[in-house]
Amino acid sequence: MDFILIAEQTLNGLQLGVMLFLLAAGLTLVFGIMNMVNLAHGALYMVGAYLTTWFYQQTGSFLLAVPLGLAGTLAVGIVTEVVALRTLYERDHLDQVLATFGLILFFNELIAILWGRAAIYSSMPPYLQGHVQLVGELRYPLYRLVIIGVGLAVALLLWWVVARTRLGMLIRAGASNRAMVAALGINIRLLYTIVFGCGAALAGLAGLLAAPIFSVQPGMGELILIQVFVVIVIGGIGSIRGALAGALIVGMVDTLGRAFLKPMLSTVISPSAADTAGPALASMLIYLLMAAILAFRPSGLFPSAR
Amino acid sequence: MIQRRISSSTWVVVVLIALLAAVPPLAAYLDAPFYLDLLRRVMIFAIAALSLNLILGYGGLVSFGHAAYLGIGAYSVGILSFYGMHSGWLQWPLAIGASALVALAIGAISVRTSGIYFIMITLAFTQMLYYLGISIEEYGGDDGMRLASRSQFPGLIDLGDATSFYYLVLALLVLSLLLVHRIVHSRFGRVLQAARSNEARTRAIGISPYPYRLAAFVIAGALCGLAGALLANQTAYLTPEFMNWTRSGELMFMVILGGIATGAGPLLGAAALLLLEDVLQGWSVLPKEAVRDHWQLYLGIILVLVVIFARRGLAGLLPGGGKND
Numbered sequence: 001m002d003f004i005l006i007a008e009q010t011l012n013g014l015q016l017g018v019m020l021f022l023l024a025a026g027l028t029l030v031f032g033i034m035n036m037v038n039l040a041h042g043a044l045y046m047v048g049a050y051l052t053t054w055f056y057q058q059t060g061s062f063l064l065a066v067p068l069g070l071a072g073t074l075a076v077g078i079v080t081e082v083v084a085l086r087t088l089y090e091r092d093h094l095d096q097v098l099a100t101f102g103l104i105l106f107f108n109e110l111i112a113i114l115w116g117r118a119a120i121y122s123s124m125p126p127y128l129q130g131h132v133q134l135v136g137e138l139r140y141p142l143y144r145l146v147i148i149g150v151g152l153a154v155a156l157l158l159w160w161v162v163a164r165t166r167l168g169m170l171i172r173a174g175a176s177n178r179a180m181v182a183a184l185g186i187n188i189r190l191l192y193t194i195v196f197g198c199g200a201a202l203a204g205l206a207g208l209l210a211a212p213i214f215s216v217q218p219g220m221g222e223l224i225l226i227q228v229f230v231v232i233v234i235g236g237i238g239s240i241r242g243a244l245a246g247a248l249i250v251g252m253v254d255t256l257g258r259a260f261l262k263p264m265l266s267t268v269i270s271p272s273a274a275d276t277a278g279p280a281l282a283s284m285l286i287y288l289l290m291a292a293i294l295a296f297r298p299s300g301l302f303p304s305a306r
Numbered sequence: 307m308i309q310r311r312i313s314s315s316t317w318v319v320v321v322l323i324a325l326l327a328a329v330p331p332l333a334a335y336l337d338a339p340f341y342l343d344l345l346r347r348v349m350i351f352a353i354a355a356l357s358l359n360l361i362l363g364y365g366g367l368v369s370f371g372h373a374a375y376l377g378i379g380a381y382s383v384g385i386l387s388f389y390g391m392h393s394g395w396l397q398w399p400l401a402i403g404a405s406a407l408v409a410l411a412i413g414a415i416s417v418r419t420s421g422i423y424f425i426m427i428t429l430a431f432t433q434m435l436y437y438l439g440i441s442i443e444e445y446g447g448d449d450g451m452r453l454a455s456r457s458q459f460p461g462l463i464d465l466g467d468a469t470s471f472y473y474l475v476l477a478l479l480v481l482s483l484l485l486v487h488r489i490v491h492s493r494f495g496r497v498l499q500a501a502r503s504n505e506a507r508t509r510a511i512g513i514s515p516y517p518y519r520l521a522a523f524v525i526a527g528a529l530c531g532l533a534g535a536l537l538a539n540q541t542a543y544l545t546p547e548f549m550n551w552t553r554s555g556e557l558m559f560m561v562i563l564g565g566i567a568t569g570a571g572p573l574l575g576a577a578a579l580l581l582l583e584d585v586l587q588g589w590s591v592l593p594k595e596a597v598r599d600h601w602q603l604y605l606g607i608i609l610v611l612v613v614i615f616a617r618r619g620l621a622g623l624l625p626g627g628g629k630n631d
Contacts, residue, residue, distance in 0.1 A: 093368055098562055105552075226433045287430050298419050
């Protein structure tokens with residue numbers, strides 16, 4: 001009985017972790033290569049969720065809606081990069097934060113105009129519903145297993161692209177010295193746009209995976225974005241490896257904290273005190289973890305080489 | 307040239323304060339008490355923006371979590387009031403002290419980092435306090451709580467009276483402007499600005515920036531805590547939304563819009579942003595629903611345009627004000 005609960009929550013933690021990783025990977029790449037703080041990354045997550053839900057409603061086919069939603073998010077990301085963000089790469093972080101904060105307000109309101117302020121209903125296709133029998137008595141929702149699988153596959157794919165392909169070589173070179181890469185005749189603007197587009201598509205993927213299990217509404221991106229920041233700060237800015245480690249740590253700590261902190265506290269202090277302190281402490285847990293890690297390693301667990 | 311810029315900015319502040327002082331009789335004459343409320347709000351946010359400008363503008367510390375102290379200040383008033391302690395002599399010093407303590411804790415960790423880390427960490431800590439506010443049901447949780455009474459200063463001033471409250475806020479704004487002016491032009495302020503423009507050189511002449519930055523961070527937090535206590539009294543209501551990260555973003559926008567690291571900037575920026583919001587929400591030129599419901603769409607576009615095209619803010623438009631660097 002207890003084992004089942006623990007195993008289930010661990011899987012939930014893993015599922016949140018891979019979701020955070022999809023977002024953190026794009027954000028950390030954009031930061032590592034363009035030296036750009038993009039608060040609007042969460043807005044792209046929201047765009048991915050809305051577009052896929054809408055395409056699914058229109059076409060009735062989930063398999064068709066997924067590529068359409070991804071392509072739509074990619075297009076929105078590239079347009080945003082070309083129109084607004086490109087001029088900000090050379091600016092300081094303050095300007096980037098403010099401009100992308102403006103973009104968040106813009107995107108949230110745009111979505112509210114198009115689809116309304118209330119959460120919209122998003123369903124998963126019939127063949128992804130239901131539970132799977134894992135070991136023993138443990139039954140787990142199929143859709144959440146799919147999320148874990150997709151997330152881990154993307155992590156593997158990213159590792160392959162960055163470590164083994166020519167594009168990945170350019171990305172790594174761009175992160176360590178962009179002036180040199182430009183001097184060697186690489187079209188650095190195009191590289192930036194490609195990297196930003198990939199980041200946008202990853203955010204869109206996270207959004208479309210999240211749509212059927214979280215609520216799809218304006219502002220959904222910012223709730224998760226701040227957790228993603230914690231992930232990146234813990235993992236080390238600019239490092240994909242760090243993003244993966246940070247995402248799994250944050251996903252686990254947050255999920256397990258919310259599930260088990262209250263019962264654990266009630267064995268130490270009175271149950272009524274645990275009722276108040278448990279949820280409060282659980283919601284603060286990842287931030288306290290971040291503070292503890294920063295106190296010992298100010299540039300995260302896997303600082304990038306710069 | 308530098309002398310000229312300072313005097314021009316000071317001159318603007320003096321004119322603005324004089325104008326603000328003239329508002330209550332004018333509002334009474336025009337029978338428009340609404341403006342008293344709006345401008346009091348502007349002045350409270352000006353105090354908050356002023357405190358942020360101290361670390362953001364003069365210290366170069368891009369804090370994306372300044373709304374935390376608005377919340378701490380407001381909750382200090384709210385929680386004491388919840389337990390029946392309505393004395394402002396108790397509430398306001400607690401608001402300032404608690405904000406200073408929280409700023410000390412957050413600052414001790416975050417000021418050690420720089421750049422993007424600093425931005426993300428200040429944001430994350432503020433978000434932590436926001437969730438703390440939401441999860442404590444006793445103090446209203448998500449819904450927040452109503453103040454049973456505004457802070458009481460028996461025999462001195464009655465905050466229930468709109469005009470007295472207005473002049474108290476105005477007086478506190480003037481004191482805050484003077485305080486920040488004195489700090490910026492003291493030796494302490496010089497070191498702070500030196501560390502912003504060149505940290506390596508500052509270290510080379512034998513000064514470690516950390517204690518100066520941390521002290522500035524704590525002073526800014528304490529001053530913003532006062533603004534939070536005022537804000538709770540202004541609305542007679544407080545919610546975790548006071549600490550929402552969008553509030554931190556708005557405070558930053560006020561500083562940039564007004565003109566970063568200028569004396570008049572925070573006041574100009576707070577006035578411009580809040581009046582702009584007010585105009586956008588009630589604009590009669592455009593179809594009403596389209597604007598009133600979605601004014602943040604226009605605000606977002608304006609924000610992006612200001613950052614891209616008008617980097618020196620409103621203070622940069624003043625004569626001699628454009629030579630910031």
